[in-house]
Amino acid sequence: MKTLSIILPVYNNQDELKKNIGYLTEFFNQKAISYEIIIVDDCSSNAGEIIEIADDYNCLYIRNEKNSGKGESVKRGMLKASGKYRLFTDADIPYEKEGIELMLEKLDKEKFDVVIGDRTLFKSEYKNGSFLRSTGSRIFSLIVRELTSGKFPDTQCGLKGFTAESAETLFRKTKIKGFAVDVELLYLALMHNYKIGKVPVKLRSHSVSTVSVIKHGFQMVVDLMKIKIYRLRKKYE
DSSP: OOOOOEEEEEOOOOHHHHHHHHHHHHHHHTTTOEEEEEEOOSSOOTTHHHHHHHHHHTTTTEOOOOOOOHHHHHHHHHHHHHOOEEEOOOTTTTBBBHHHHHHHHHHHHHHOEEEEEESSSTTTTTOOSSSHHHHHHHHHHHHTTTTTOOOOOOOOOSSEEHHHHHHHHHHHTOOOOTTTTTHHHHHHHTTTTTTTTEEEBOOOOOOOOOTTTTTHHHHHHHHHHHHHHHTTTTTOO
């Protein structure tokens, strides 16, 4: 069994993946961490380039048969992983390695079941982006308070970690295929009484986001409603 599995969902952003993946492999090799990187290609139009990157960095490559969304991609990677600890982040590796170190420490030494990056913590360094995006983020956070008991002001940070046991349990129950899977995971973790920790993160790369505030924001709200319906219908039990 590997110590760590890293899941990287990718959709038509092979340039960012190629430019940043070496940051991860160099860090893990320096730390002598036994690891695997799983690239989940969400039916990109340029699969050949992504496969080449996966081969160059000795990564496991998985391709979705159709464009299915972040939630489905991360789920496939997590359930394919073999690591004692399992993390997912974005293809541009947006946060500094210190966040990953803190996350592993909480999972391994402090025995947390789930650990999330939190951009609102005191030691975090993060730029909010455009007014529209930051405003949308605040509105979204208000909506998710009820689902997460108000304990998580930042559900959408692109760095989350799990033990193998919590990953297997939670991802076998997720139903959301898009970006709101982050909220669904926290709701499920609370439902299972998992010990959930937070770590500060520092932004290292700031790529142009492919997430549309209007298009994806609307879909995320729809997915939040789905989570509430699934909960009321006891679909998660």
